[in-house]
Amino acid sequence: MVDPLHSRAGELDAADPLAPFRERFVFADDLLYLDGNSLGRLPVATRERLRRAVEVEWGTGLIRSWDSWIDLAREAGDTLATGVLDASPGEVIVTDSTSVNLYKLASAALDARPGRRVIVVEDDNFPTDRYVLEGLAKARGLELRTVAVHIDHGVQVEDLTGVLDSDVALVCLSHVAYRSGARADMPAITEAVHQVGALMLWDLCHAAGAVPTPLHVSGADLAVGCTYKYLNAGPGAPAYVYVKADLQTSITQPIWGWFGQRDQFAMGPDYEPAAGIQQFMVGSPQIFGLMAVIEGARITAEAGIEAIAAKGAALTTYAIELFDEWIAPHGWALATPREAKQRGAHVTVHHPAAWQVTQALKDAGVIPDFRTPDRLRIGFAPLYTRFEDVHEGFTRLRTIIESGSWQGYSTARSRIT
Amino acid sequence: MVDPLHSRAGELDAADPLAPFRERFVFADDLLYLDGNSLGRLPVATRERLRRAVEVEWGTGLIRSWDSWIDLAREAGDTLATGVLDASPGEVIVTDSTSVNLYKLASAALDARPGRRVIVVEDDNFPTDRYVLEGLAKARGLELRTVAVHIDHGVQVEDLTGVLDSDVALVCLSHVAYRSGARADMPAITEAVHQVGALMLWDLCHAAGAVPTPLHVSGADLAVGCTYKYLNAGPGAPAYVYVKADLQTSITQPIWGWFGQRDQFAMGPDYEPAAGIQQFMVGSPQIFGLMAVIEGARITAEAGIEAIAAKGAALTTYAIELFDEWIAPHGWALATPREAKQRGAHVTVHHPAAWQVTQALKDAGVIPDFRTPDRLRIGFAPLYTRFEDVHEGFTRLRTIIESGSWQGYSTARSRIT
CATH class of the missing domain: 3.40.640.10 (Type I PLP-dependent aspartate aminotransferase-like (Major domain))
Structure with a gap:
C-alpha cells in the first residue's frame, strides 16, 4: 500500500534545490537529528x-x-x-x-x-x-x-x-x-x-x-x-x-x-x-x-536565506500535516502558528506526556528537544534536513504514541532538557 | 674556545626536572619561541x-x-x-x-x-x-x-x-x-x-x-x-x-x-x-x-607550580646574566626586577631601537614581543623553554645588536605589536 504522505516526502526531496547542501555537513551515522534549532551540525569545511x-x-x-x-x-x-x-x-x-x-x-x-x-x-x-x-x-x-x-x-x-x-x-x-x-x-x-x-x-x-x-x-x-x-x-x-x-x-x-x-x-x-x-x-x-x-x-x-526560509516553510508545513494526521488525534496540540510566515523552522507540540515521549524518541534514534512545561520541540534545519527525515521522525513518534511505549519512561526531568 | 655561559646552559638543562614536559607540546620546527607569556604553545593532549x-x-x-x-x-x-x-x-x-x-x-x-x-x-x-x-x-x-x-x-x-x-x-x-x-x-x-x-x-x-x-x-x-x-x-x-x-x-x-x-x-x-x-x-x-x-x-x-616557578627564576636569572654580559654594554637597560622573587617568567629590556630589534629577531627565527614605548619583552615558559634556547636567543640578539643589522628595519610600528 502506498502511503501518499510518504510519497510526497520523496517528491519534495527530489525537487529540493538545497538538497546538495546536505553533503556539506558531517553525517557519521543514521541518527535522525531534529534539533538543529538547538545545536547545528558540524560543517565539513569547519x-x-x-x-x-x-x-x-x-x-x-x-x-x-x-x-x-x-x-x-x-x-x-x-x-x-x-x-x-x-x-x-x-x-x-x-x-x-x-x-x-x-x-x-x-x-x-x-x-x-x-x-x-x-x-x-x-x-x-x-x-x-x-x-x-x-x-x-x-x-x-x-x-x-x-x-x-x-x-x-x-x-x-x-x-x-x-x-x-x-x-x-x-x-x-x-x-x-x-x-x-x-x-x-x-x-x-x-x-x-x-x-x-x-x-x-x-x-x-x-x-x-x-x-x-x-x-x-x-x-x-x-x-x-x-x-x-x-x-x-x-x-x-x-x-x-x-x-x-x-x-x-x-x-x-x-x-x-x-x-x-x-x-x-x-x-x-x-x-x-x-x-x-x-x-x-x-x-x-x-x-x-x-x-x-x-x-x-x-x-x-x-x-541564500530566502531559499532556506522557503524550504523551512515547506518542511514545517509537511511536519504539521503529519502531526494533524497522526499525532493530534491522540490528544496532542500544536503550539506553533499554522501560517508559515508566522513561524521559524521549528515546530512545537504539547501534551502532558511530552517529556516521556522525548526520551522514547531519543531511544528510537530521533533527537528533538523538550521545553517546559510540556513541549516537544522539533527542529528542521533546512540545510540538511530532508522531507524523508520528517516523515521518518513522525513515523517513529506515531509508533511511540500508539504503542504507549513512552509509559516506560520516567516523569522525572533530567538536569538538562 | 669553550664559552662558560654556554656550558652552563647545558648543565642547567641536564639537571632540569621539568625537561620531560617539553615533549608534551607540539614542536614543528626549530623556531626559538620566547613569547609563551603572550600565547602559550599547543599541548599535544589539547x-x-x-x-x-x-x-x-x-x-x-x-x-x-x-x-x-x-x-x-x-x-x-x-x-x-x-x-x-x-x-x-x-x-x-x-x-x-x-x-x-x-x-x-x-x-x-x-x-x-x-x-x-x-x-x-x-x-x-x-x-x-x-x-x-x-x-x-x-x-x-x-x-x-x-x-x-x-x-x-x-x-x-x-x-x-x-x-x-x-x-x-x-x-x-x-x-x-x-x-x-x-x-x-x-x-x-x-x-x-x-x-x-x-x-x-x-x-x-x-x-x-x-x-x-x-x-x-x-x-x-x-x-x-x-x-x-x-x-x-x-x-x-x-x-x-x-x-x-x-x-x-x-x-x-x-x-x-x-x-x-x-x-x-x-x-x-x-x-x-x-x-x-x-x-x-x-x-x-x-x-x-x-x-x-x-x-x-x-x-x-x-x-607543580613551585617547580615551574623555580625553573622560571633560573631561566630569567640566566637570561639577565647573558643580558648583563652581552647586551647592556650596548646601551640597553633592564626593565625587570633583579630579585627573582620580585618578577614573573618574562624579562623586559629597553632601548630606543627595541622595535627594530624585535623585527630583526623575528627574521632571525626568534619570537619575543614588543611593548610600548621601547620595550623588548622576552618570555621563558618554564614548561617548554630550555636554557639552551635562552643562550641561543641571546646569541642572536647579540649578533643583531653588534652587527647593527637592525638598522635595516623600519621604525614604523605594525598594527599589532
Missing part, C-alpha cells in the same frame, strides 16, 4: 578549518598568527551582515555570548534614553533575555514591563497596545520565539516602538539562518544572536551584535575592554572607543569560534 | 582532545554531548583552583574573557561597598584593567585613583601609602605586571587594602602558570585571569574568575544570564542566582576552549 587552525595556525604559527586572527571578528560580522542578516558591512561584529551582548546593547540603549523608566520584554522571551533585563532594571531602578503573550502564538503588534508609551526606553523581543517558534512581525513592531521614541532590540537566536531577519527593512536599532543553532558554528561559538550604522556614534556600551579601544596596541592611558562596530568588542575573542562562525555563515549565505 | 571534541562530540554526539559539556566550566575552574592557583574547589570558574570578568567582579565589589567613592588602579596596569575600571568609575560617578608606579619595578606596598583610605571601595592590581614582569607582594598589599576595608581584585594574567598566586595565603577577595599565556589554552580561550568562598553569597555580579541562574533549565520567570561560583557565569560557554583550559591546567598542575 572540521577542516578547525583542524588546520589548531594544528598549524596555533601549533606552528603561534603568536604570529594574530596578524590574521585580529580581523576575524569583523570578517565574521560582515559575513553575517551581508549573507545572513539584512545589514551592511560594519554593522555586525562577532563577540562574547548572546547574554553579554544583550547586556551591552541594552545598557547602551538605556543610556541613550535618559529619563525614560521602562524596559519592555515579552513574558515568554528566552530566559536569558528576561534575566539580563531584570538585572539592568533592578540596578537602575527601572520598571521591567512584561507583555503577556500567548506562548503558542508569539508576540503581535496588538499585544503592545497599552504597553508602549513615552516612558519606554527599550523594547526587547525575540524575532522567533524559542518555545513556540512563532515569528514576530519585525517591521510592524519596530515601527510601533519607534513611534513612542523607544529603541528596539531584537534577539535573533532562533531566527538567523532559518528565516530572513529584516533589520534594515524594519529600521531596527539593535540586535543580538547566537551562532550555534542554524548557523552551525558549534557549542559555545561566539555571538554577534548588530548596531544600526547611524546609532554607532551616539551610543556607548558599558564594558570598556582593550578590544573596543581605538588604536588598541598603543595601550594608551585612557579609553577611547574604537570607531564603528569595533567598540562593541571587549576582550580577546575566541579565535576558533570565529572561524566556525565564518564557515557556517558562508554556507548559509551561499544557499 | 590537539588530540580538540580533534576528538569537534569531530566526535560535536560531529556525532551533537546536542547529546551537552550532558558532559555542561560541567566543563566548573571542572576547568576546579582544576585551576587546586592545581594552579591557591584556591579551593568551587572558588574558580572558567567563563567569558578577562575583560568581561573584570567588569563583573569590579561591579559586584563596588555594589558591596556602597558609599565608598574611589577605585584604585596602578597607572601601568594592563590597558583593559584600566579601561574597564575607567568605564565603571564614569558610569557610577566614582573617582579612579591611579597609583603612579615605576614601570620597571611594579607596584610596592609603599606605593599605596597616601592612596588607601576609607573612601576606597576596590583596589585592582596585576600580580605580575605585563610590561616589566614585576611581581607584586600579594599578601602585603592585600593586607593593606583590607586594613582600610576595601576589596582586593588581582589580575593574574601574567602570573598564573608561571609563579604561585597566593590567593588563600593573602586572603585575596577576587581575581581574574586569562588562560592563553602560561596555561597554554590557545587563542581566545575563556578566562576565569576567583571569588573567595565566603564572599560568594554576599556579592552579586551585574550580568544576569541563564548560565548564572539556579535551576537553569526550568527557565523560570525570575532570575535567582545559582549557588556558589556558578552565578559568575553568564551565557553559553565556549566548549572547546574549556577543554583546552582543562588540558593546559592539568599539565601545569602535574609539573
Whole structure:
C-alpha cells in the first residue's frame, strides 16, 4: 500500500534545490537529528578549518598568527551582515555570548534614553533575555514591563497596545520565539516602538539562518544572536551584535575592554572607543569560534536565506500535516502558528506526556528537544534536513504514541532538557 | 674556545626536572619561541582532545554531548583552583574573557561597598584593567585613583601609602605586571587594602602558570585571569574568575544570564542566582576552549607550580646574566626586577631601537614581543623553554645588536605589536 504522505516526502526531496547542501555537513551515522534549532551540525569545511587552525595556525604559527586572527571578528560580522542578516558591512561584529551582548546593547540603549523608566520584554522571551533585563532594571531602578503573550502564538503588534508609551526606553523581543517558534512581525513592531521614541532590540537566536531577519527593512536599532543553532558554528561559538550604522556614534556600551579601544596596541592611558562596530568588542575573542562562525555563515549565505526560509516553510508545513494526521488525534496540540510566515523552522507540540515521549524518541534514534512545561520541540534545519527525515521522525513518534511505549519512561526531568 | 655561559646552559638543562614536559607540546620546527607569556604553545593532549571534541562530540554526539559539556566550566575552574592557583574547589570558574570578568567582579565589589567613592588602579596596569575600571568609575560617578608606579619595578606596598583610605571601595592590581614582569607582594598589599576595608581584585594574567598566586595565603577577595599565556589554552580561550568562598553569597555580579541562574533549565520567570561560583557565569560557554583550559591546567598542575616557578627564576636569572654580559654594554637597560622573587617568567629590556630589534629577531627565527614605548619583552615558559634556547636567543640578539643589522628595519610600528 502506498502511503501518499510518504510519497510526497520523496517528491519534495527530489525537487529540493538545497538538497546538495546536505553533503556539506558531517553525517557519521543514521541518527535522525531534529534539533538543529538547538545545536547545528558540524560543517565539513569547519572540521577542516578547525583542524588546520589548531594544528598549524596555533601549533606552528603561534603568536604570529594574530596578524590574521585580529580581523576575524569583523570578517565574521560582515559575513553575517551581508549573507545572513539584512545589514551592511560594519554593522555586525562577532563577540562574547548572546547574554553579554544583550547586556551591552541594552545598557547602551538605556543610556541613550535618559529619563525614560521602562524596559519592555515579552513574558515568554528566552530566559536569558528576561534575566539580563531584570538585572539592568533592578540596578537602575527601572520598571521591567512584561507583555503577556500567548506562548503558542508569539508576540503581535496588538499585544503592545497599552504597553508602549513615552516612558519606554527599550523594547526587547525575540524575532522567533524559542518555545513556540512563532515569528514576530519585525517591521510592524519596530515601527510601533519607534513611534513612542523607544529603541528596539531584537534577539535573533532562533531566527538567523532559518528565516530572513529584516533589520534594515524594519529600521531596527539593535540586535543580538547566537551562532550555534542554524548557523552551525558549534557549542559555545561566539555571538554577534548588530548596531544600526547611524546609532554607532551616539551610543556607548558599558564594558570598556582593550578590544573596543581605538588604536588598541598603543595601550594608551585612557579609553577611547574604537570607531564603528569595533567598540562593541571587549576582550580577546575566541579565535576558533570565529572561524566556525565564518564557515557556517558562508554556507548559509551561499544557499541564500530566502531559499532556506522557503524550504523551512515547506518542511514545517509537511511536519504539521503529519502531526494533524497522526499525532493530534491522540490528544496532542500544536503550539506553533499554522501560517508559515508566522513561524521559524521549528515546530512545537504539547501534551502532558511530552517529556516521556522525548526520551522514547531519543531511544528510537530521533533527537528533538523538550521545553517546559510540556513541549516537544522539533527542529528542521533546512540545510540538511530532508522531507524523508520528517516523515521518518513522525513515523517513529506515531509508533511511540500508539504503542504507549513512552509509559516506560520516567516523569522525572533530567538536569538538562 | 669553550664559552662558560654556554656550558652552563647545558648543565642547567641536564639537571632540569621539568625537561620531560617539553615533549608534551607540539614542536614543528626549530623556531626559538620566547613569547609563551603572550600565547602559550599547543599541548599535544589539547590537539588530540580538540580533534576528538569537534569531530566526535560535536560531529556525532551533537546536542547529546551537552550532558558532559555542561560541567566543563566548573571542572576547568576546579582544576585551576587546586592545581594552579591557591584556591579551593568551587572558588574558580572558567567563563567569558578577562575583560568581561573584570567588569563583573569590579561591579559586584563596588555594589558591596556602597558609599565608598574611589577605585584604585596602578597607572601601568594592563590597558583593559584600566579601561574597564575607567568605564565603571564614569558610569557610577566614582573617582579612579591611579597609583603612579615605576614601570620597571611594579607596584610596592609603599606605593599605596597616601592612596588607601576609607573612601576606597576596590583596589585592582596585576600580580605580575605585563610590561616589566614585576611581581607584586600579594599578601602585603592585600593586607593593606583590607586594613582600610576595601576589596582586593588581582589580575593574574601574567602570573598564573608561571609563579604561585597566593590567593588563600593573602586572603585575596577576587581575581581574574586569562588562560592563553602560561596555561597554554590557545587563542581566545575563556578566562576565569576567583571569588573567595565566603564572599560568594554576599556579592552579586551585574550580568544576569541563564548560565548564572539556579535551576537553569526550568527557565523560570525570575532570575535567582545559582549557588556558589556558578552565578559568575553568564551565557553559553565556549566548549572547546574549556577543554583546552582543562588540558593546559592539568599539565601545569602535574609539573607543580613551585617547580615551574623555580625553573622560571633560573631561566630569567640566566637570561639577565647573558643580558648583563652581552647586551647592556650596548646601551640597553633592564626593565625587570633583579630579585627573582620580585618578577614573573618574562624579562623586559629597553632601548630606543627595541622595535627594530624585535623585527630583526623575528627574521632571525626568534619570537619575543614588543611593548610600548621601547620595550623588548622576552618570555621563558618554564614548561617548554630550555636554557639552551635562552643562550641561543641571546646569541642572536647579540649578533643583531653588534652587527647593527637592525638598522635595516623600519621604525614604523605594525598594527599589532
